Amino acid sequence: MEPVLVGCVAMIIEVVSQGGFGGLTGVQVTRRAVVEDLPSAAQEQYCARFDPGHLSELAAVVRPLGAADTISYEITVVDEEGARHHFVLDETLLPAELLDLIDALPRAR
Amino acid sequence: MCEFHNPINCIVPPHMVDVLMLRGDASVRKMAEGLVKIGSAVREARAAEQGSGMVPRDGAQGVFVSRALAEGAAAAHTCDRRVHDGEEKAGLPGKLVRAEGDPATGDPEVDRAYDGAGDVFSLYSEEFQRNSIDGFGMPIVQTVHHRRDYNNAFWNGTQMAYGDGDGEIFSTFTELSVIAHEISHGVVQHSGGLIYQGQSGALNESYADVFGAMTAQRSAGQSVYEADWLVGKGILGPNINGKALRSMKAPGTAYSDALLGQDPQPYHMDFYVDTTSDNGGVHINSGIPNHAFYLYCMYLGGNSWERPGQIWYKALQNINNPHATFGDWAAETLDAAIELHGIGSYEMLMLRRAWNLVGIDV
Ligand SMILES: [Zn+2]
Numbered sequence: 001m002e003p004v005l006v007g008c009v010a011m012i013i014e015v016v017s018q019g020g021f022g023g024l025t026g027v028q029v030t031r032r033a034v035v036e037d038l039p040s041a042a043q044e045q046y047c048a049r050f051d052p053g054h055l056s057e058l059a060a061v062v063r064p065l066g067a068a069d070t071i072s073y074e075i076t077v078v079d080e081e082g083a084r085h086h087f088v089l090d091e092t093l094l095p096a097e098l099l100d101l102i103d104a105l106p107r108a109r
Numbered sequence: 110m111c112e113f114h115n116p117i118n119c120i121v122p123p124h125m126v127d128v129l130m131l132r133g134d135a136s137v138r139k140m141a142e143g144l145v146k147i148g149s150a151v152r153e154a155r156a157a158e159q160g161s162g163m164v165p166r167d168g169a170q171g172v173f174v175s176r177a178l179a180e181g182a183a184a185a186h187t188c189d190r191r192v193h194d195g196e197e198k199a200g201l202p203g204k205l206v207r208a209e210g211d212p213a214t215g216d217p218e219v220d221r222a223y224d225g226a227g228d229v230f231s232l233y234s235e236e237f238q239r240n241s242i243d244g245f246g247m248p249i250v251q252t253v254h255h256r257r258d259y260n261n262a263f264w265n266g267t268q269m270a271y272g273d274g275d276g277e278i279f280s281t282f283t284e285l286s287v288i289a290h291e292i293s294h295g296v297v298q299h300s301g302g303l304i305y306q307g308q309s310g311a312l313n314e315s316y317a318d319v320f321g322a323m324t325a326q327r328s329a330g331q332s333v334y335e336a337d338w339l340v341g342k343g344i345l346g347p348n349i350n351g352k353a354l355r356s357m358k359a360p361g362t363a364y365s366d367a368l369l370g371q372d373p374q375p376y377h378m379d380f381y382v383d384t385t386s387d388n389g390g391v392h393i394n395s396g397i398p399n400h401a402f403y404l405y406c407m408y409l410g411g412n413s414w415e416r417p418g419q420i421w422y423k424a425l426q427n428i429n430n431p432h433a434t435f436g437d438w439a440a441e442t443l444d445a446a447i448e449l450h451g452i453g454s455y456e457m458l459m460l461r462r463a464w465n466l467v468g469i470d471v
Contacts, residue, residue: 020261021287022341022354023314023392025384026370027278029260064266066298068305068313069291071261092265099199103257 008047009036012078015102021069031105042104049098052077052085063090073102186240188230189248192222195255195270202268203252218253218283222271225288226251228328232289232320233296236327236414237422242295249292253283262287264294277346278368286340289324290317300425308434310391315398319421322357323413333406333413339363357403360396376400378435378468398435401467408459416456420445439464439471 014032018025035046048054055075063070070091077085091099193203194216206219213220226249233239241247250268259272262282269291271282294317297303303313318340326336341354341363351364351372360374374396375381381397384390406417423445430437443460450456464471 019387021263021282021290021392022260022279023373023387024278024369025373025386025393027368066294066302066305067264067266068294068297068317069261069263070265071263091263096199096201099256103199103259 008051008080009034009043010080011035011047011050012076013046013050013105014076014078014108015105016074017071017102018074019070019072030108031102032108033105038105042101045097046101049095049101050075050077052079052087055085055087055089058093058095059087059089061093064092067092186230186234187246188227188234188241189246190223190226190230191248191250192219192226193250193252194219195252197254197257197273199256201252201255201265201270202250203255216253218271218273218281221283221285222251222253222269222288225283225285225324226292228285229289229292229320229324232324232327232414236418239296239422242292243299247295247299251288262291264291264298266298269295274344274346278349279344280346281344284341284344285328286318286321286325286342287344288321290321290340293317293320296320297425301429302431303433304431305388305391307389307391308394309432310388311394312398312433312435312438314391314395315402316421316425318355318357318395318399319402319413319418323418326412327414333410333417336413338403345369355392355396355399357396357399360400374399376467397467397469398438401439401463401469404466405460405463408463409456416450419449420456420460423449435469436471439469443471 012032012034014030017029017031033046035043038046055077067090073087073089073091073094075087075089077087079085094102188209190207190209191202191205192207193201194206195201195203206216207214207223213223230241230249233241241249252268252270253273255270255272258275260275260279262269262271269288271287271291272279274280274282294313297313297316303309303316305313321340322336322338325342326333329336338358339353339356342352344354345351345364349364349369350366351369353363355372355374356363360376361372363372363374365371373382373393375394376396377400378397382390382393384393387393402413402417402421406413409416412418420442424438424441427445428438428441433441443457443464446454446457446460461471
């Protein structure tokens with residue numbers, strides 16, 4: 001029997017990436033998933049890492065001085081109540097574990 | 110070539126305080142406000158005592174220049190390259206796979222990053238008397254195979270990282286002009302910085318492209334007339350209709366593709382792009398100063414790292430204005446040309462003409 005996850009299985013995560021060395025303003029990669037559609041072993045990680053409270057804390061940190069060509073992520077989280085939480089975060093502000101989770105999300109382009 | 114070392118202690122130079130106040134969070138701004146209260150005389154004394162990257166300019170109290178320039182040629186420079194394998198994960202720097210002096214690994218990404226960083230170090234050391242990124246022998250840390258299908262390369266304030274590309278839009282990032290571009294962002298940071306937004310950000314981008322192209326030309330032994338003036342040549346995916354990411358010779362013509370669209374770079378101020386994306390078009394409007402450098406090289410002939418490169422490098426070390434506009438930068442290059450070649454010199458007059466041709470009066 002599958003373990004029952006409580007809390008965020010219906011949460012929707014959408015990540016749009018833009019910017020970077022190429023300056024390809026016309027090319028945006030969108031990744032989107034409902035948490036319950038993701039591999040069950042990773043669902044708790046997605047719930048924790050994309051928790052709007054956690055992302056708010058990351059958004060309050062200053063981008064490293066002098067950094068260049070980094071990618072900017074527009075992250076939208078729709079929580080269990082249907083409320084939308086929107087963040088724009090430079091990749092230098094995101095923990096490696098969260099970036100790896102973004103890379104594992106299915107592309108919606 | 111690539112051989113020397115000397116560590117540095119740093120204090121925050123005055124213009125950086127400005128940057129911190131502009132961009133920092135509450136705690137950083139508070140710290141920056143405290144620094145503003147320290148008088149310039151105290152800062153100058155500290156800079157001299159502690160080996161800051163910035164020191165007072167001769168005869169101009171309170172004006173700072175990069176110490177890497179003020180100190181002149183280093184007696185000995187040591188190259189310290191460290192290439193890491195990110196193993197397609199985001200953690201930095203990843204697993205160290207090739208340190209200075211180690212033999213080739215057989216992994217083309219690792220070996221190109223290692224060799225490329227050597228070429229960049231050599232350019233700065235031998236032509237500009239600069240000892241690595243910070244001027245004081247900073248290790249050159251690079252990570253290849255960064256993340257999965259990652260379509261980017263960056264400087265994060267302390268190191269370079271290169272993705273492998275997704276095979277569709279990009280096929281690699283370890284091309285020499287790209288490596289030199291990223292390392293040169295580090296040089297900008299350690300020369301006083303140019304805020305990565307709007308015109309100052311486009312100048313930061315342009316400096317990185319100029320020194321990216323310059324490194325590739327020097328490595329190939331090409332004069333300004335022999336060079337192709339492309340940045341990121343051959344890094345696009347196999348089905349992309351484009352020869353490179355940017356062209357300094359003809360901004361706006363590097364690619365034209367169904368997926369990527371048309372290269373958006375302008376070559377003249379009349380076509381300056383006002384946009385909020387890309388940090389205010391830093392990779393777009395950099396085409397204007399890029400083209401001015403190219404035109405100047407066409408007037409002077411010879412090698413880009415000689416007279417033109419020396420003027421651009423000196424301007425970066427002297428500008429002391431992280432918010433510089435294109436006009437500020439053009440004026441600084443003109444000052445550098447006068448310092449190096451004299452008022453009314455051919456070098457000065459042709460530089461003014463190059464800037465005028467891209468729509469910047471100086
Ligand atoms: Zn750049």
